[in-house]
Amino acid sequence: MWLIKLAWRNLWRNKRRTLITISSLCFGLILALVFIGLSDGTYGTMIDNAARLGAGHITIEHPGYRKSLATRYTLNDTAPLVRHLNTMESVEGWAPRISGQAMLSTSYGSVGAAFTAVDPRQEQKSSLFIKKVVKGSYLTDSDGRGALIGIKIARRLKVSVGSKMVVTANNLQGEFSGELLRVVGIFETGSAMIDGYVFQIPLDRARKLLGMGDDEVSHLAVFLDNQRKTDRAEQKLRNAFAGIKNTAVLSWREVMPDLAAYIEIDGAANYIFQVIIFIIIGAGILNTILMSVMERRYEFGVHLCLGMSPASLLVLVIIEAVLLGLMGTAAGTLLGLAGNYYFTVKGLDMTLFTRENIDVSGVVLDPILYSDLYAEHLIVIVVSVFLLTVLVGIYPALKAARSVPIEVLRKQ
Amino acid sequence: MNEIVKLSDVTKVYRQGKVQVPALSGINLSIQKGEFIALAGPSGSGKTTMLNIIGGLDQPTEGSVCIEGNSLGTMSKRALSRLRLHRIGFIFQSYNLIPVFTALENAEFVLLLQKQHAEKRRQKVTALLEEVGLGGLESRLPAEMSGGQQQRVAIARSIASEPALVLADEPTANVDSRTAADLLDLMEKLNRTKSITFLFSTHDPAVMERAHRLVHLKDGHIDRETVR
Numbered sequence: 008m009w010l011i012k013l014a015w016r017n018l019w020r021n022k023r024r025t026l027i028t029i030s031s032l033c034f035g036l037i038l039a040l041v042f043i044g045l046s047d048g049t050y051g052t053m054i055d056n057a058a059r060l061g062a063g064h065i066t067i068e069h070p071g072y073r074k075s076l077a078t079r080y081t082l083n084d085t086a087p088l089v090r091h092l093n094t095m096e097s098v099e100g101w102a103p104r105i106s107g108q109a110m111l112s113t114s115y116g117s118v119g120a121a122f123t124a125v126d127p128r129q130e131q132k133s134s135l136f137i138k139k140v141v142k143g144s145y146l147t148d149s150d151g152r153g154a155l156i157g158i159k160i161a162r163r164l165k166v167s168v169g170s171k172m173v174v175t176a177n178n179l180q181g182e183f184s185g186e187l188l189r190v191v192g193i194f195e196t197g198s199a200m201i202d203g204y205v206f207q208i209p210l211d212r213a214r215k216l217l218g219m220g221d222d223e224v225s226h227l228a229v230f231l232d233n234q235r236k237t238d239r240a241e242q243k244l245r246n247a248f249a250g251i252k253n254t255a256v257l258s259w260r261e262v263m264p265d266l267a268a269y270i271e272i273d274g275a276a277n278y279i280f281q282v283i284i285f286i287i288i289g290a291g292i293l294n295t296i297l298m299s300v301m302e303r304r305y306e307f308g309v310h311l312c313l314g315m316s317p318a319s320l321l322v323l324v325i326i327e328a329v330l331l332g333l334m335g336t337a338a339g340t341l342l343g344l345a346g347n348y349y350f351t352v353k354g355l356d357m358t359l360f361t362r363e364n365i366d367v368s369g370v371v372l373d374p375i376l377y378s379d380l381y382a383e384h385l386i387v388i389v390v391s392v393f394l395l396t397v398l399v400g401i402y403p404a405l406k407a408a409r410s411v412p413i414e415v416l417r418k419q
Numbered sequence: 420m421n422e423i424v425k426l427s428d429v430t431k432v433y434r435q436g437k438v439q440v441p442a443l444s445g446i447n448l449s450i451q452k453g454e455f456i457a458l459a460g461p462s463g464s465g466k467t468t469m470l471n472i473i474g475g476l477d478q479p480t481e482g483s484v485c486i487e488g489n490s491l492g493t494m495s496k497r498a499l500s501r502l503r504l505h506r507i508g509f510i511f512q513s514y515n516l517i518p519v520f521t522a523l524e525n526a527e528f529v530l531l532l533q534k535q536h537a538e539k540r541r542q543k544v545t546a547l548l549e550e551v552g553l554g555g556l557e558s559r560l561p562a563e564m565s566g567g568q569q570q571r572v573a574i575a576r577s578i579a580s581e582p583a584l585v586l587a588d589e590p591t592a593n594v595d596s597r598t599a600a601d602l603l604d605l606m607e608k609l610n611r612t613k614s615i616t617f618l619f620s621t622h623d624p625a626v627m628e629r630a631h632r633l634v635h636l637k638d639g640h641i642d643r644e645t646v647r
Contacts, residue, residue: 313532
């Protein structure tokens with residue numbers, strides 16, 4: 008106990024130095040927490056948006072579909088799958104879909120596009136397209152002739168709400184098949200790829216177009232209440248559907264590998280940045296503790312002279328490092344959390360530094376970044392910074408323990 | 420057993436590069452319990468080297484040193500550290516108090532190292548500070564005390580554990596003559612009343628006058644001894 012008392016008072020012998028060290032520790036931690044919080048938030052938003060504009064957080068499809076994206080690979084009986092999905096707490100919603108390639112034609116010309124056929128009622132809960140409609144309305148009828156198209160397709164084909172288009176695609180027999188559509192809504196996501204290439208039509212219209220059976224779909228898009236539950240939910244579904252033939256469960260990472268790779272690479276760069284911050288923090292603390300030890304070598308010699316053991320001296324300096332670490336990490340954590348809270352509510356507006364509509368794998372990055380610091384990241388960062396402080400205290404502590412008592416009397 | 424310190428044919432040679440510098444040559448000295456003894460001599464005569472060797476802080480090149488019959492040459496560093504903690508007190512020229520500890524905490528420092536019970540420790544040290552004339556100043560930090568007061572705290576620290584021997588390296592060098600006289604009065608009183616053995620190294624004539632036995636060192640030899 009008295010070692011803690013001595014260590015605590017030793018720290019405040021040079022108040023300015025201690026405060027500067029705590030501040031640098033605190034600043035580094037705030038920087039790390041805010042940076043990681045914004046990264047977590049941004050990645051989370053990207054994943055969620057991509058899932059809600061795409062094939063869900065989890066996609067259930069025919070195992071052959073992903074390789075060829077051929078419409079012949081379908082799920083023929085979704086009822087048992089849906090029954091199970093309805094029992095899962097983390098599942099916010101699900102939507103049957105048919106995806107494929109088609110040609111959209113008007114009297115002004117034709118464009119190649121990708122269609123997603125949907126059941127409008129099932130999309131209401133989770134799809135982002137509903138929020139992105141800028142003209143007209145979302146699809147309402149699952150067997151009508153309505154079409155929701157991207158704003159760039161609309162411009163290219165010179166169509167507006169109410170205009171007619173013809174969609175042509177290869178049906179399951181490999182023959183050309185066409186259907187007349189009427190534009191009911193135009194959406195704008197900000198992504199050139201989605202706005203210029205994607206359109207939605209009712210599910211039953213697509214079945215007619217492709218010659219599919221009543222319950223046939225390309226995939227079931229599963230939406231979760233939190234994208235972070237993907238891995239666990241994916242595993243549960245894989246286990247649950249293991250016995251169902253021709254059913255594959257894929258996470259968004261497998262469906263959107265480009266996005267997964269981007270997040271992984273960007274995340275790795277963030278970790279390198281964190282390590283650099285930690286090295287800077289560590290060097291600062293090492294410098295401070297080492298300086299304070301070197302200044303007190305004579306004093307440590309006196310302690311040894313009086314009978315203090317080198318081990319106690321070692322512990323004394325390590326306690327000083329621990330106390331510095333505790334104060335720095337406590338202040339840094341509080342302020343870092345406050346910073347994260349601010350950016351969770353207000354966001355960090357990056358419009359001054361970035362061009363509008365940055366598109367990553369078809370996902371538009373919101374120029375206002377919102378923080379969402381994950382608890383495990385908070386714990387890892389705070390514990391790492393604290394351990395780093397203690398770790399860099401070991402070398403000065405060893406130096407202190409190796410003080411030679413004889414120098415005390417010699418130097419007098 | 421009355422012999423506290425016994426030096427037999429102690430020689431100490433320092434190496435400075437290729438040059439060998441003799442600091443002590445063939446020293447034989449016996450110090451009895453309760454002595455008030457001073458080592459005198461010019462700078463470089465070997466006073467501090469002798470204190471270092473007796474305190475187990477340095478080893479002789481040749482010869483042996485025994486404290487209360489225990490040969491220091493056979494002791495490990497840990498055992499030497501324990502010996503200093505329990506049997507030897509140190510008083511330094513520049514006091515060497517812990518600046519962030521109060522007078523009371525400084526005085527009880529050795530008892531803290533000995534892990535003595537807090538209440539017992541406090542009682543003992545409070546009485547001791549009273550005895551060295553620092554009653555009421557227990558909560559003062561070293562920076563808030565005069566040189567003489569700080570040295571009194573150092574004296575209290577050195578005797579708190581009731582050591583067999585107190586090694587005092589020029590204890591009056593940094594204080595004025597009046598304060599020096601007061602400090603010597605105090606140490607003499609402690610020597611007399613508590614039978615604590617004091618061994619000084621000094622240049623100060625006042626210390627030499629008070630010493631019951633004065634050992635004059637010259638070029639690492641005992642030049643002469645004066646007993647009063």
